[in-house]
Structures are given as C-alpha cells and as structure tokens.
C-alpha cells in the first residue's frame with residue numbers, strides 16, 4: 482500500500498498557478514474537477530483539508546486590473562476581494578457533491594501562539610468530524626510579511642503539523658520536482674522519490690517560478706521537510722494530471738514522493754518525551770495507573786487525585802502514581818485551573834461543573850507516553 486492510499490487524513494494544497502487562469506481569475510473547471518475528486522476521497526472515508534491560493538489573482542481579475550500589483554496594501558485589497566470569489570467557487574463546486582465547506586483564514590501568528598494554535602486545531606478537527614471540507618488560505622488582509630514573502634506551501638505544511646495529517650499533497654503546474662527548474666533546463670531529470678529534508682533537494686529548487694505563484698519549488702521542498710517533522714509524507718504533483726487525487730489514493734505513483742522517516746504518532750510521542758520544561762503534575766490513583774499501564778487507556782478525570790502547578794490546555798504534564806513516581810507524560814486537554822475542578826468526577830459531570838466540555842479525557846491515549 483502506498484502512503485497516500487493508506488493515509489486517513491490528507492492536506493491538499495493547490496497553488497496560485499493552478500487555481501487561476503494564468504493569473505486572470507479562477508479556473509472554475511479545475512476547481513470543479515478537484516471538488517469531484519475530493520468528494521470521492523471523502524466517500525472512501527478520508528478526511529481532507531484543502532489549502533487553496535488564488536485570492537490575489539481572483540481579486541486582480543474582479544477589480545479589472547491587468548496584473549498583480551506590487552504594493553502590499555493593494556495586494557491585500559485584491560486578496561480581500563478575491564477571497565469572496567474563491568469561497569463562492571469552492572462552495573458551489575462542493576455542493577454539487579453534497580459536501581459542505583468552511584472558510585478558514587490563518588496567519589503564521591496563529592500557529593505560533595499556543596492558545597490560538599489549539600483553537601485552530603480543535604475547530605479544524607471538529608469540522609472534519611462533521612464531514613465538512615475546510616478551505617484554508619492565509620489571512621492576507623491582516624498580514625504583511627506573508628503576502629510579501631510568503632507562500633501557501635508553508636501554510637500547507639503548518640496545517641499538516643497542526644492536524645497531524647498523514648500526507649500533504651501539493652498540486653502545482655509541474656509534474657513534480659526536477660533536478661533543476663524545467664522551464665530553464667530542458668535536460669533536468671525528474672525525481673520520483675526522495676527523503677524529505679535532504680539538503681540536495683533544496684539546491685535543485687530555484688526561486689519563485691511563475692509570475693502568478695509565490696514560492697516556486699523551493700518552498701515546496703521546505704514544506705515537505707516541515708511536514709515530515711510530524712511524520713507526514715509529501716507528494717508534489719501536477720494538478721493538471723487527470724484524476725490526480727483519486728489515482729494517488731488508488732496507489733498510483735504520480736509526482737514526486739518525499740517521505741518522512743517517522744510516523745505521525747511516533748513523531749508526537751518523541752516530542753512529548755523530549756520536552757524539557759514541564760510545569761504541571763497530575764497525580765492519579767492505582768486504578769487509573771493500572772488502566773493506563775495494562776490496557777493503554779486514556780486518563781479520565783475520575784482517576785485523578787491531585788493537580789500540581791499551573792499549565793494551560795495543550796501543555797505536557799507529568800503523570801504520577803500513588804507511589805509518587807512519574808510513570809507517564811502526556812498532553813493535557815484542560816488547563817490546570819479547570820482540571821482541578823473536575824478531578825475525581827465522572828465524565829458525564831464535566832460539562833455541568835465547567836460549563837463546557839472539550840474532551841472526555843484529561844489526557845487522551847494518543848497523546849500519552851508511558852515511561
């Protein structure tokens with residue numbers, strides 16, 4: 482089985498050079514094809530997040546401008562106009578297949594800020610659990626650095642890390658990675674497969690390729706390296722290839738596959754183990770300790786006897802048994818102030834006590850490492 486075939490959660494990034502007709506408005510036929518293919522993947526049980534560029538190019542067309550402006554505030558204005566068109570187009574394309582879409586606009590700051598990161602994560606996972614297709618773009622109207630230097634390849638990788646995607650598929654206007662830019666080097670060789678993060682790959686990718694796109698192949702290579710950190714593989718393939726997504730999901734080797742050395746779960750667990758600064762301690766009773774050790778269970782609030790230290794939601798905590806020894810560590814689903822209020826309580830009581838419920842567990846087993 483290929484990686485895309487077995488992947489359950491996919492992030493698909495479509496670049497400006499594809500979404501737009503050579504930078505002049507949206508290519509509605511292309512959008513309709515991807516929507517049809519993504520609908521097929523959803524029917525196969527895969528969860529799909531779409532990262533789509535095209536707001537600036539669509540805005541330029543709607544405003545009747547002849548080319549992408551160079552002034553940042555004009556690009557931002559164009560993005561604000563064009564994002565409306567992008568959303569409308571995807572909404573109606575996916576509706577044809579009975580699928581609902583959601584617009585999610587993110588900035589790099591959202592990823593750096595722990596609370597916003599967790600909120601973005603839980604919103605996206607909730608949308609996926611409802612079978613909605615999130616359509617993500619950069620929030621171009623509020624960022625300046627990104628619109629000037631940025632690209633959506635990086636955003637695709639950050640989203641892959643955020644939701645622990647199994648694979649990132651970057652669709653572009655080339656068949657994949659070549660040993661040099663095929664536009665200027667007709668002898669460039671195609672790269673079928675490589676390990677994400679290999680320094681040679683960055684040397685192969687030149688600067689930004691087209692006047693429409695932003696990052697060129699370089700940002701795709703760096704995105705693959707970033708996605709590999711959370712264990713995801715990256716495929717760079719042509720969005721013009723017929724049925725590219727469904728054929729990839731059927732196991733066909735299309736485009737360039739950049740593999741990660743680790744699996745998503747292993748990457749997360751390693752990150753938990755390697756964490757140095759841990760502020761919180763959760764004491765549990767013998768029943769909870771045995772359930773975690775013997776059955777690999779999650780930690781429920783009912784088995785918690787004491788919370789020590791201050792920590793926000795999403796922070797790594799030490800888990801300590803009745804003997805006072807740390808036997809596990811994991812990511813807390815509640816901040817310490819709320820965890821203190823729900824300890825010893827059955828799951829059914831969490832909402833009544835806190836006025837909300839995020840997760841039934843204090844630490845989910847996927848976010849838990851036994852030491």
Ligand SMILES: Nc1ncnc2c1ncn2[C@@H]1O[C@H](COP(=O)(O)OP(=O)(O)O)[C@@H](O)[C@H]1O
Pocket residue numbers: 495496497498499634652653654655657658659660661662663664685686687688689690691692693694695696697698699
């Ligand atoms: N080694 C390489 N292999 C393939 N394409 C390359 C390479 N180096 C540079 N490129 C260029 O990168 C371009 C794709 O990047 P870009 O225009 O930013 O697309 P997108 O909008 O899809 O992100 C290609 O059209 C190509 O000219």
Ligand SMILES: N[C@@H](CCC(=O)OP(=O)(O)O)C(=O)O
Pocket residue numbers: 495496497498533534535536537538560618619621631632633634693694695696697
């Ligand atoms: N956020 C911008 C896209 C940035 C961009 O062009 O990215 P890319 O598709 O990687 O070349 C937009 O929607 O126009």
